[in-house]
Amino acid sequence: MTQRASGPAAGATYVFAVTRTLDPAVVADLGGMSAGEPVRTLPLGSLVGVVQSVPAHDFTDEAWQQRLSDPHDLERCARAHNEVVSASAAYGPVIPLPLATLYLSDTRARQALESEADRFHAVLRRIAHHAEWGVKVYSSPAPPPAGADRPVPSADRGRPAPGAGLAYLERKRGLQQRREQCLEQSLRIAEEVDAELGKLATAARRLRTHGRRPSDAQGSQVLNATYLVAEQRAQEFAELTRALRGRTEARIELSGPWVPYSFISEV
């Protein structure tokens, strides 16, 4: 993107992930973070890093701050990172590194990563044959009042009947109460869903719920959870989600399988 006249392009090594073994061909055709250099593997003793050489001047803190504040750039980076990480899981468990993990050279990357080999192996053992599944539950929108829409007797088309003001206030109060009841019920459903799914999962985490969107007629998010689920339980997990959807009548979204991003750091 940016062209700099600074001598021989200084390189940096961007690290996407660490895994036990990987055929370089699996990632060779991916775009990665920067056009030009291929995504490749970097041997790290008993492990393999998935890396790419990138121009250093494009990957400074400054450049990143700028990149991250542009929604389109951010999207491109996040998707590119995730694409390489996901592909790297082809032969077994993979540890994603946080977005923007950079070293000045392959040698520096090797030094830093090899010194963490024990930690990596421990995490790889824990997440082997597991995937992450995300579950979101939304509150149901407040139902329209049952027949309460036109309770005001109008004696005369022009003038409100006596008691119309009071009726109006009561209707408003009723609406507020129904909203609160709905939310309470949704929160109860969220807890129920989380508890049920948690039983099938090896580990569970709550993520921050996304804010309510102004136009979101579908209700707000009451649960944003993510679960570490063993491979052989994935089917069962999806079925349980479906069953919960039917039982609670709540909008429940399931996403996955993900590389277990959310279950890497809790060693």
Place this chain on the structure above:
Amino acid sequence: MSNVDFRTGSAPVPGPPNANLADILERVLDKGIVIAGDIKIDLLDIELLTIRLRLFVASVDTAKKAGIDWWETDPALSSRAARSALQDENRELRDRLASLEEGTEQSKETPRT
């Protein structure tokens, strides 16, 4: 609406195909094993950015799917929309007033105050 992929089998975790950007961001940005890199990227800022951008992105994603440009019509986000919301309310009030007046004139025995 689910984004589920059952291409399991021998390849363990290929990642959901058309993953929602908000879902990717909340995993990619502040997750993963923490390893000190050579080039220091300010993670605190990233965290703050995440929150803000996640909201933005989540909204845009959903809106795009639903074919809505809410940021153009939401009074809190667009002054143009704020004006038009006021205009709408104004128009509605005028209509109601007009119909009320019409009703009152029909029942002439009650003088208006």
